[in-house]
């Protein structure tokens with residue numbers, strides 16, 4: 001289990017966060033929303049509780065809700081359009097916050113991703129030893145079980 005205590009900053013430097021909390025999961029997401037939002041074949045995503053994420057200046061973020069699943073509120077920098085944070089809708093006590101791993105100031109200190117999800121939607125093959133999860137529900141389930149494991153580990157700690 002890893003406790004992250006780092007700042008993140010968007011591509012242009014105008015928007016950022018401070019994250020201080022238990023890392024629940026880190027994976028590569030190949031879904032089509034991530035492809036278009038990140039303008040890359042996949043996204044490197046880290047999951048935290050929303051309470052662990054403090055947005056430096058919320059006024060700088062533009063929130064977009066994509067109609068197709070997963071229905072996250074995706075906050076992008078209003079200056080450069082790059083993703084800063086994505087939050088599950090509803091009360092934050094039961095929610096999750098998703099962060100692009102590439103925005104963290106010290107990426108070398110972060111544990112590596114463990115899975116590829118939505119691999120059936122990939123536009124590029126990846127040649128590594130990580131599990132590759134195909135399909136919407138299998139991908140959601142994989143993230144869900146990673147998160148539950150992370151929450152249980154965090155609970156044991158406190």
Ligand SMILES: [Zn+2]
Pocket residue numbers: 010011012013014015077078079080081082
């Ligand atoms: Zn920016």
Ligand SMILES: [Zn+2]
Pocket residue numbers: 029030031032033034035043118
């Ligand atoms: Zn995705």
